[in-house]
Amino acid sequence: MTPTVRLMTTVWALGDYPSVAGEVIPALGPVLVEACGAGPGMRVLDVAAGSGNAAIPAAFTGAEVTASDVTPELLDAGAKEAARRGVRVRWEEGDAQALQPPPLWGDPAHVTDLLGAGVTEIDARRQTLRVNAFATPESFRDFFKARYGPTVATYRRIAGNPERVAALDRDLAGLARSHDLGGGAMDWEYLLLTATAR
Incomplete structure (x- = not known):
């Protein structure tokens, strides 16, 4: 892990990003999912997924969803939320810094x-x-x-x-x-x- 990636991982793990996604911008994920036309038989990759505010709604459509983020703590929070809501999402640690x-x-x-x-x-x-x-x-x-x-x-x-x-x-x-x-x-x-x- 490069120093830049380590720094970004640390920064995004601070605070409580799942509450930001869930309390402030919960409508954004479903808007993106609808715009993409996600549904059964589709594969969805959510890059810089955070705690899954787009990945989880995509999974509800029946799509096969992979959520990727650089911060393990956010992926863990997303996995718990997906399990709580009864949908399946594949969670993978990944670095989108090249974007x-x-x-x-x-x-x-x-x-x-x-x-x-x-x-x-x-x-x-x-x-x-x-x-x-x-x-x-x-x-x-x-x-x-x-x-x-x-x-x-x-x-x-x-x-x-x-x-x-x-x-x-x-x-x-x-x-x-x-x-x-x-x-x-x-x-x-x-x-x-x-x-x-x-």
Whole structure:
């Protein structure tokens, strides 16, 4: 395991990512599964699967599903959730670092380049998810501060500097406040890209 992979594994194991997937963005997995038309007789590979918020809904369609992630703790959490819900998913540790930084996965041109000439019928759509999980900007901040691995890691790194901690506290609450549609509702944009193998 390279130092970069070891770092990413450690970061994503911090906090409680299954609660982020389950409480904040539970609708995203089923949206992707429906867009792909997953069903009986199909094989599904969920790359960077986390705790299975897309893999588990795909398994419910009758597809043969493999979920891959770099973080064993997330795979373990996903396996327990799949067993609890009575569906079968194959869980495999795998490194998707060669796909480059996840923020670029929201760039249609980058994703199209990753897929290369092996696909056709590319459909890229920007969509929004209505998030109602946080009553206040401060509750948004506190949730991500405690449960989202990269944010937890950042707070740990600056823990000895109260001014930086206070600034990050303000910035996270400010981020939520800037997207607040009223009553704590926010619309989060994501890229839904589907393609057909040649």
